[in-house]
Amino acid sequence: MTNGSDDPRRRSWPPWLALLRPEPATRDRLRERILAGAAPFFEASMSSWQDVAAGWSRALVPIAATLALAFGALAWSANTMHAGAAVDRTMAAELPVLPWEGPGMVELAELELQVPPGPLLAAQAPDSDQILTAALYGPVRSAGAAER
Amino acid sequence: MDARTVQSGSAIAGGPAAVRGARPGPEAGADARSGGPPVDEPELVRAVQGGDGEAFAVLVERYMDPAYAVALSILRHEQDAEDGVQAAFLRALERIGQLRDGSPFGPWFYRVLRSSCLNLRRRETLRRHQPIPAGASGGPNPAREVERRATRERVLEAIAALPEMQRWAVLLYDLEGYDHREIAAILEVAPGTSRAHLHHGRRKLRRLLEESGAKKEEG
Numbered sequence: 227m228t229n230g231s232d233d234p235r236r237r238s239w240p241p242w243l244a245l246l247r248p249e250p251a252t253r254d255r256l257r258e259r260i261l262a263g264a265a266p267f268f269e270a271s272m273s274s275w276q277d278v279a280a281g282w283s284r285a286l287v288p289i290a291a292t293l294a295l296a297f298g299a300l301a302w303s304a305n306t307m308h309a310g311a312a313v314d315r316t317m318a319a320e321l322p323v324l325p326w327e328g329p330g331m332v333e334l335a336e337l338e339l340q341v342p343p344g345p346l347l348a349a350q351a352p353d354s355d356q357i358l359t360a361a362l363y364g365p366v367r368s369a370g371a372a373e374r
Numbered sequence: 375m376d377a378r379t380v381q382s383g384s385a386i387a388g389g390p391a392a393v394r395g396a397r398p399g400p401e402a403g404a405d406a407r408s409g410g411p412p413v414d415e416p417e418l419v420r421a422v423q424g425g426d427g428e429a430f431a432v433l434v435e436r437y438m439d440p441a442y443a444v445a446l447s448i449l450r451h452e453q454d455a456e457d458g459v460q461a462a463f464l465r466a467l468e469r470i471g472q473l474r475d476g477s478p479f480g481p482w483f484y485r486v487l488r489s490s491c492l493n494l495r496r497r498e499t500l501r502r503h504q505p506i507p508a509g510a511s512g513g514p515n516p517a518r519e520v521e522r523r524a525t526r527e528r529v530l531e532a533i534a535a536l537p538e539m540q541r542w543a544v545l546l547y548d549l550e551g552y553d554h555r556e557i558a559a560i561l562e563v564a565p566g567t568s569r570a571h572l573h574h575g576r577r578k579l580r581r582l583l584e585e586s587g588a589k590k591e592e593g
Contacts, residue, residue, distance in 0.1 A: 246443035
């Protein structure tokens with residue numbers, strides 16, 4: 227990449243050019259000037275970084291507050307539900323366990339037997355619509371059976 | 375270029391405080407040679423794009439010297455060179471988001487530096503070139519320092535006399551060690567053109583330095 231020489235600070239300059247090197251006092255003064263001139267640039271970049279951070283923090287504060295409120299509400303409601311369930315469980319523990327007193331299958335059958343049978347013939351004659359419906363949708367019977 | 379590593383004395387992290395506190399010292403290049411976790415440039419660039427000031431300080435340390443040498447040879451004044459390098463680094467920092475992930479920082483940075491130097495020159499607000507007066511140095515060996523500065527002035531004059539593309543080709547090749555494909559990308563020319571610029575630039579530079587040396591000896 228170079229013409230064979232290395233870093234100019236590491237290699238020696240040609241004698242005729244070495245005369246143009248800055249003297250130590252000149253070098254110190256020049257360095258001071260350059261770095262003093264550069265300081266505002268770095269301060270500006272630093273302050274702009276701080277501005278960005280401050281802007282972000284300003285934007286994030288309401289969001290963080292909202293999130294904190296939401297999580298707080300959720301935590302509060304969850305805690306309340308948990309407490310309610312505990313109360314319910316306590317109440318349930320306090321109630322006596324009663325035996326089932328409803329009718330069993332045998333008792334139900336006995337009850338059915340006690341009901342008197344209904345009348346075989348209806349007191350009123352069925353209307354014609356019911357008769358026709360029964361004729362249409364009732365079981366099919368053969369013609370001979372009908373005549374009998 | 376991709377295989378190059380930059381070593382930092384500490385982990386890459388921090389912000390503006392790290393930028394202010396990042397003082398690797400004048401010989402950070404020497405520090406970089408001794409230990410510390412290697413950090414490759416794409417990783418550094420990603421860190422800077424993410425706002426890491428210390429990673430930027432490592433890049434500054436890595437590119438400051440050659441950038442200064444390039445800016446000085448273009449603008450020919452120390453203060454202007456400092457202005458140009460600072461402007462280039464800050465401009466690079468502003469636009470570092472445009473650097474694609476995994477792309478090398480160096481060639482892109484030199485394009486930014488070239489643009490910054492050209493803008494400075496175009497504005498015509500540059501300080502007038504003033505050679506350092508003799509005896510101006512307060513170093514431990516004033517005579518030697520004066521000699522060094524005079525030589526430096528000759529080199530700067532010679533480089534300034536080169537056409538712009540030749541000047542950039544010579545500096546990028548000899549300073550950064552870039553190959554012609556990279557130099558061509560920075561200068562936005564074909565690699566063959568970059569090769570030609572380097573060849574002619576070096577030949578002309580040698581001639582100019584010899585002439586100025588002869589003049590100096592005559593003087």
